[in-house]
Amino acid sequence: MADETKPGVSRRELLKRAGLAGAALTIPASALPGEAPPNAEAPHKGVPYEQAPRREPLENLTAAESDLLEAICARIVPTDATGPGAREARAAHYIDRALGGALASSRPAYTAGFAAFERYCRSSRGAPFLELSERDQDSVLIDVETGSATGFTSSSGAFFGMVRTHTLQGMFGDPYYGGNANFVGWDLIGYPGVRTNVTIDDQRLGAKVAPNHRSAYDYEMFTKASARLISKDHTHGD
Amino acid sequence: MATRLKETDVVVVGLGAAGGVAVLPLTQAGLDVVGLEAGTWLTKRDFAPDEIRNNVRDWPQSVQKAQQEVPTHRVNAKANTTRGGSHPMMNAVGGTTLHYWAQSWRLNPWDFKVVSETTRRYGASRVPAGSTVEDWPFGLDELEPYYDKVEYEVGVSGQAGNVKGAIDTRGNIFEGPRQRPYPMPPLRSTGFIDLMAAAARGLGWHPFAGPAAINSRTYQNRSACMYHGFCNKGGCHVDAKNSPSVTTIPRAQETGRLKVVTRAHVTSIDTDNQGKVTGVTYVTDGQEFIQPAKVVLLASYTYENSRLLLLSKSKAFPNGLSNNHGQVGRHYLSHAQGGSVTALFPFDINAWYGLPAQGVAVDNFADDNFDHGALDYVGGGNLWVMSDRRPIAAASMGTFGKTPSWGAEWKAFIKQNADRSNTSYLQKTTLPYEGNFLDLDPVVKDPLGFPVCRITADYKDNERRINAATQDKMIQWYKAAGAIATQANPLGTMGPTTHAYGGTRMGRNPETNVVNQWGFSHEAPNLGVLGASVMGTSGARNPTLTVQALAWRTAEYLTKNWKRVSS
DSSP states (O other), X not given: OOGGGSSSOOHHHHHHHTTXXXXXXXXXXXXXXXXXXXXXXXXOOOSSOOSOOOOOOOSSSOHHHXXXXXXXXXXXXXXXXXXXXXXXXXHHHHXXXXXXXXXXXXXXXXXXXXXXXXXXXXXXXXXXXXXXXXXXXXXXXXXXXXXXXXXXXXXXXXXXXXXXXXXHHHHHSOGGGSOSGGGHHHHHHXXXXXOXXXXXXXXSTTOOOOOOOOOGGGSTTSOSHHHXXXXXXXXXXX | OOEEOOOEEEEEEOOSTTHHHHHHHHHHTXXXXXXXXXXXXXXXXXXXXXXXXXXXSOHHHHTSGGGGGOOEEESXXXXXXXXXXXXXXXXXXXXXXXXXXXXXXXXXXXXXXXXXXXXXXXXXXXXXXXXXXOOOSSOHHHHHHHHHHHIIIIIOBOOOSEETTEEOTXXXXXXXXXXXXXXXXXXXXXXXXXXXXHHHHHTTOOEEEOXXXXXXXXXXXXXXXXXXXXXXXXXXXXXXXXXXXXXXXXXXXXXXXXXXXXXXXXXXXXXXXTSOEEEEEEEETTEEEEEEEEEEEEOSOHHHHHHHHHHOOOSSOTTSTTOTTSOTTEEEEEOBOOOOEEEEOSSOOOOSSBOTTSEEEEOTTSTTSSOOTXXXXXXXXXXXXXXXXXXXXXXXXXXXXXXXXXXXXXXXXXXXXXXXXXXXXXXXXXXXXXXXXXXXXXXXXXXXXXXXXXXXOOOOHHHHHHHHHHHHHHHHHHHHTTOSEEEEOOOOOOOSOSSEEEESOBOSOTTTOSBOTTSBBSSSTTEEEOSGGGOSOOTTSXXXXXXXXXXXXXXXHHHHTHHHHHO
């Protein structure tokens, strides 16, 4: 979490340059998700990715919830010298879409969790999450992760665990579901992609299998019907 | 008002691993069979290589009847009862063999004779206190012809280790004698699997490729395996996984004597006042049907086998069918499948593809393959290392305490290490105990209003000691192969699992067993039970091939003794 050691400009610095840092501090403390000001989405820090990726139309989250989720996801899988992060993968988009389907049962936990998250930021750090430096954002997230953040319905750790799990699904899952855009998640960890036939050479030690950048549903033979049928909310477990 | 259908010779409840195999010998012998299956037909087009759908969202299990009946669990009769979100099994023609790992082991000779062999070698006091374990009513030699039959009819790949007593060190030197080799060579190896096998040999152990009901070459006109990496909780996109849905069931249909009824939710097995089974009642789309039959073979999963018997109360069986001795639900056990070990290597192991059945086994520390004289337990564990990984699971790897679980340091860690981690699969002996059993949950009901199955079970000292010893061996193996970090994962407890045994145990004594040595009820002779629910011991390996061999044997017994059993 050592932001200072990373190359590039700090988020606070960017905010200053954009003339937003001071202005943001004037936002009333009552501005909960759903009431965030325009332009609240800060430019993200990223060496190879100067431009924030295009944001898709929201399907379930409010604009302010989406801004907050984007910011949290971006700290869980930051954009840095090792490559694109959750922003570029559109992990938050995956979650937004899934909240209307397979993750619908998690919607109340997100709604309550976002509100508690922002309340905790304001009470403990004196500002909304989006206005904190990356270092302060990370320290808030550590509080939430370890369960020491107050004001959450169950435990803040459960909220963090849920967001992290879903962020990883959006970062590393099949792009069919709206995340892992341009296969950036699979490229990050070196997964060479969905294949329907793997050779003996592909399984040798030291083999370099070129990424094929294909979704399961780029293969015509598979029906998508069952992918849409799912109505369960479940954590990963093989 | 229930619709009464025309009587058939045999009704098979459930067309999964067990029922799906039994229908072939039955129909080939000329019997008319109705197969009732709660699920539907699925085909290879349904089996997309999709980790989110299959593994994250449990698609195989999420759309079927079983999901409405997830058993509850408590560790003992005084503990709180909990209920997880997912049933481990699926309903479909072929059942869980659609998404299983297809590891198709024969039990070792010891597994049939735990009591007598333990007593002979170490003394009677070494059978763990409180265990209700019995010797099976027969030994491996009795089951061998049926193992052989299923290996060839269904199609199992593997390397024999003991053909008629001739030991072949390429296979499992601890297996009992077999009459001939497997019909197909084992699934191929990988670079990482070769590395692990060499490390095991370096330790003086005997590594070998495990058996799998997956085609290593074209078999019965179906494709060889494509090793694409989505076998785990996924069906096969080229029909190389030998589920009964592509093997024995279609062949039984070709006889013209098997009627497959899908989406049939069986609610009771019916009996007359004399205690003779008359057929079953099932529901489809809210409509009730009575399917009369001369013989009923109950072939649902372990939890449902006990539950359906307990729900089928009648004048002759006031406490549930075949339960006048109070044995239904008893002698429950489930494999200690938890307690794996995860390792970190200092180099890429290239395990992005493959399947759980593509791997290397070590059986030196399983069953009674080693001297327990100075130890404080009986039984042991089978060590299994495989090539099986998908990207979300890979990125969700533990960090061995080296970094936090998110943020920049974590991201750099998984970028480097996502292909450097491997988790072994360690299956360990579990014994039945007095306090481990299945019954009906007093509170939780399914959508039809019937109580779900309740599991009361936990591992005992013997299982915990095996777990610790087996994990130690696995850590030793990984380190010998160059691992720089290892992590022993928790054993957990005995909630719903894919390896559940007992509840309708097989044995000659009707005081302690539900079915006789042929698989037919001691109390209702025209009721047979198929599945791991009849098994009294688990061994240290996957149950399915044993389940299928037993199912074939029970079905064959029925065909040869038709008049006696059906009248």
